[in-house]
Amino acid sequence: MARYRPYFTLYLGSMDKQYDLVIVGSGPAGATVGRFAAQAGLKVLIIDKRQELGAPIQCSGAVSRHALEEVGITPNAEFIQEPIYGFGIYNQIGDCTTIDYRQLKGDEYGPEKGKKPLGYVVDRRRFDRYLMTMAERAGAIVWLxxxxxxxxxxxxxxxxxxxxxxxEFLTIRTRILVGADGLQSQVGKWAGLRTHIKITELASCLQYVVDQVETEGLLEIITGHEWAPGGYAWVFPKGHGYAEIGLGVIPTMTQQNAQWHLKKFMEQSFFQKRFKNARILEIQGGGVPLASPLRVQFADNLILVGDAARHVNPITGGGIHTALSGGYIAASFLIDFLQEDRDASAKNMEGYQEQWLAALGNKMWKLHGIKTKIFHNQNIVERDQQLYATMSDYFSPHSEYKKI
Amino acid sequence: MTKKIPVLFSVGWNACINCGACVAICPQEAGFISPFDTIAVDRPCDIACMLCEAICPVTTITHELAPLKTN
Known part of the structure; x- marks a missing residue:
């Protein structure tokens, strides 16, 4: 006789105990793996410990249009806060390299009908929910x-x-476990993978969503040890006339915390007049890895994706694009792998990492080399110049890293 | 080699913005987390590397020496 279950458990949907994939974490990486795997007919369970995805927000939300479209996400008003048309890169004293695609390629980029934005600032709460919904509609089961x-x-x-x-304690059987549980990845630790990140490579970040600060459809990046030792500061448009102002610092390069540096940046930098009337609407923070990818992203029956595998751009700290495309690569690998019915030993899972390195990872390693070289320079003036030049070059239309 | 003395962390919840940086930097094994996604505050940390205190963007993690174990 079937055991009685509380009503709400039934209401919460499927109680199957066996899956092809169990994915821990429904962020952009996990939901993307789940969506493509479910679309291919795999039986997928995504779990997330939160009650609301994307929150608390630990991200500025900038992502290129290309990054969305290459994994089949049509830009949607549900999650877009503001379209982006280019970049403004500043040095310490406010000299600016402007890379505005409305001017560079005016026939292609712009707000007018028939033209496109370069990217978007998204609301991570709505964006993550949207991606989860896409996965569910493709057939994945999601448990919050x-x-x-x-x-x-x-x-x-x-x-x-x-x-x-x-x-309620449960045990679910699966062929493959996917750790998409973010930078704090516990799944990686369960498998004994070396997920530990160096203090010199994790930026301590704080950002305010503010009213009364004007923006012009550009992602603005402010370099300079004076404002953000070890990292950079940013001003991004946030939609509805709002902006976000934030920065990341490397703790070993300053005696003060991120909050102190953000206050100093807002009150003393060349933007002090622009920020004079800023009113704080939200306070967000996070640890952003300016680090190399994990050297080993797989184990028996297990792979890691997204922040958990440190699929993050080591120069910008950007992680949405890398999570989406890494998620797609992981799903493609797993779909083929499970069809072939090979055993899921670590040795056989390595193919995932090889595919990922070829598509994205090798370039990320190269970027990490560039970044490390800059921050190893003990001459602050030189280092500031190098970071400004590198950032300006990175965002230029001719950059070889543009799509990372 | 320095001998580490176990410490008990305390999170000032009023300033904590739940950013997760303390857990991200923590070299402890899996599960050294509080129910609020910060480093654990209900048991001693015997590594005592203090990286969580260093990374906290709002400096809201403090510690005291852990009480000595009695058998």
């Missing part, structure tokens, strides 16, 4: 308020994932 607790191989090509869902 469900926390992964651990996993163990069962010896027959599967593994058991322990989880807790609304206080």
């Amino acid at each position: 308020k469900t926390e992964g607790l651990g996993y163990a191989a069962t010896g027959n090509g599967h593994c058991d994932v322990q989880m807790r869902r609304f206080n």
Whole structure:
């Protein structure tokens, strides 16, 4: 006889105990793996411990249009806060390199009908929910308020994932476990992967969403040790006349915290007049890795994607594009892999990392080399010049890294 | 090699913005997390590397020496 289950459990949908893929974390990486895998007919469960995806916000939300379109996401008003048309890169004293595609390629980029934006600032709460919905509509099951607790191989090509869902302990069997649980990845630690990040490579970031600060459809990036030691400051349009002002600092390069530096940037920089009437509407923060990708992103029955695998641009700290395209690469690999019915030993999972390195990772390693060289320079004046030049070059239309 | 003395962390929840940076930098094994996605505050940290305090953008993590274990 079937055991009685509380009504709400039934209401929460499927209670199947066996899947092809269990994905821990429904951010851009996890939801993208789930969507493509489900579309290909795999049985997919995505779990996320949060009650609302994307929150608390730990991201500025900038993403290129190309990054969305290459993984089949049509830009939608549900998640777009403001279209972006280019960049303004500043040095310490306010000299600016403007890269405005409305001027560079005016027939292609612009707000007018028939023209396109270069990218968007998205609302991560709405964006992550939108991607989760896409995965669900493709056939993936999503459980919120469900926390992964651990996993163990069962010896027959599967593994058991322990989880807790609304206080109920569950064990779900899967062929592959995908860790998409962000920079704080616990899944990677379960597998004993070396996920530890150096303090010199994790920027401590704080940003304010503000009213009364004008923007012009550009992502503005302000370099200089004076304002953001080890990182940079930014001013991004946020829609509805709002902006976000933030910065990231490397803790070993300053005696002060990010909050202190942000106050100083707003009150003392060449933007002090522009920021004079700024009113804070939201306060957000996060750790942003300006680091290399993980050297090993796979284990028995397991792969990591997105921030969990440190698929993050080491120069900009941008992680949405890399999560989306990494998610697509992971899904493509897993679809083929599971069709072939090979055993999911670490050795056989390595193919995922190889595909990822060829498509994205090798360039990220190269960027990491450039970044490391800049910040190893102990001469602050020279270092500031190098960072300004590198950032300006990185965002130029001719940059070889444009699509990372 | 320096001998680390275990510490007990405390998070000032009023200033905490739930950014997760402390967990991201923490070299402890899996599970050294509070229910609020900060580093654990209910058990001693025997690594005591203090990286979580250094990374916190609002400096709201503090510590005291952990009480000595009694058998």
